Amino acid sequence: MRFIINFSLGMIFGFGLLISNIFDSTKAKIFLLGSMDWNLSLLATILSSIIVSIILLLLLKTIFQITEDSFLTSQKKSLDRYSLIGSALFGVGWGLTGLCVSTATLNLVFNQWESILFFVFMALGFYAPQFFKNLA
Amino acid sequence: MAVEWMNSLFGGALISLSLFVFAVINNIAFGVGDMLKNTLEREASISWNNQILFLIGLIISPVIFTTLFYPVSGKTFQNEPVILMIAGLLVGVGYKLCNGGLITRMVLLSTYNLKASIAVLILFLIFGGASQLIFMFLTV
Numbered sequence: 408m409r410f411i412i413n414f415s416l417g418m419i420f421g422f423g424l425l426i427s428n429i430f431d432s433t434k435a436k437i438f439l440l441g442s443m444d445w446n447l448s449l450l451a452t453i454l455s456s457i458i459v460s461i462i463l464l465l466l467l468k469t470i471f472q473i474t475e476d477s478f479l480t481s482q483k484k485s486l487d488r489y490s491l492i493g494s495a496l497f498g499v500g501w502g503l504t505g506l507c508v509s510t511a512t513l514n515l516v517f518n519q520w521e522s523i524l525f526f527v528f529m530a531l532g533f534y535a536p537q538f539f540k541n542l543a
Numbered sequence: 544m545a546v547e548w549m550n551s552l553f554g555g556a557l558i559s560l561s562l563f564v565f566a567v568i569n570n571i572a573f574g575v576g577d578m579l580k581n582t583l584e585r586e587a588s589i590s591w592n593n594q595i596l597f598l599i600g601l602i603i604s605p606v607i608f609t610t611l612f613y614p615v616s617g618k619t620f621q622n623e624p625v626i627l628m629i630a631g632l633l634v635g636v637g638y639k640l641c642n643g644g645l646i647t648r649m650v651l652l653s654t655y656n657l658k659a660s661i662a663v664l665i666l667f668l669i670f671g672g673a674s675q676l677i678f679m680f681l682t683v
Contacts, residue, residue: 532636
């Protein structure tokens with residue numbers, strides 16, 4: 408049963424990306440650039456997902472008496488220099504192509520060489536910090 | 544325009560709902576990047592299977608969406624291969640260093656340190672915009 412639920416959740420996540428159209432790399436680029444045809448709908452997606460997650464967390468705390476620590480494992484709580492450097496690097500990569508991790512994964516199904524190339528180098532990037540740490 | 548805004552709001556809600564429920568029922572606050580990394584590392588467990596299933600659901604969602612609702616297709620990229628490679632690498636490194644990307648930060652924002660997550664989201668937007676402007680300036 409849990410397998411079906413997890414599969415369905417992945418599918419719903421994908422539907423969210425498709426309906427909000429943020430899988431389209433040009434949407435993020437237009438938003439970030441603030442050009443003549445500036446469209447703030449990406450901001451609407453960001454805000455609605457933040458509001459829904461806050462509501463869900465409040466519901467979880469009040470109705471089910473579950474604390475947030477119960478499903479948080481190894482998340483960073485504070486803003487350190489790695490987070491700052493990481494967010495700058497992520498922002499530059501996202502700005503150049505309009506793709507983030509989720510949208511790059513979704514775009515794989517369209518079988519375009521550009522999205523596959525991006526995905527391969529993104530996967531390499533996951534291991535780069537550990538690689539350089541081991542070298543040092 | 545109104546339809547686009549409604550779609551954006553509804554899509555954001557679906558993204559949040561699905562990732563949040565996944566985090567709660569599996570007792571892990573993972574984003575798609577964490578799932579991908581775990582998948583590549585092949586550490587087989589029940590949690591690993593659940594993450595794989597989530598990713599399979601995500602990857603085939605356009606096919607099911609096209610069958611159920613309206614056709615979606617891949618958009619054309621306007622980037623040179625070298626830019627795609629550099630950007631992919633930067634997104635991967637950035638995700639790992641700040642322990643989450645755009646959507647992970649959006650959805651699991653309330654479970655992280657709220658101020659830190661908002662600061663990270665703002666940095667994503669600032670550096671995203673700045674990189675585009677610099678790139679445009681350099682290529683003109």
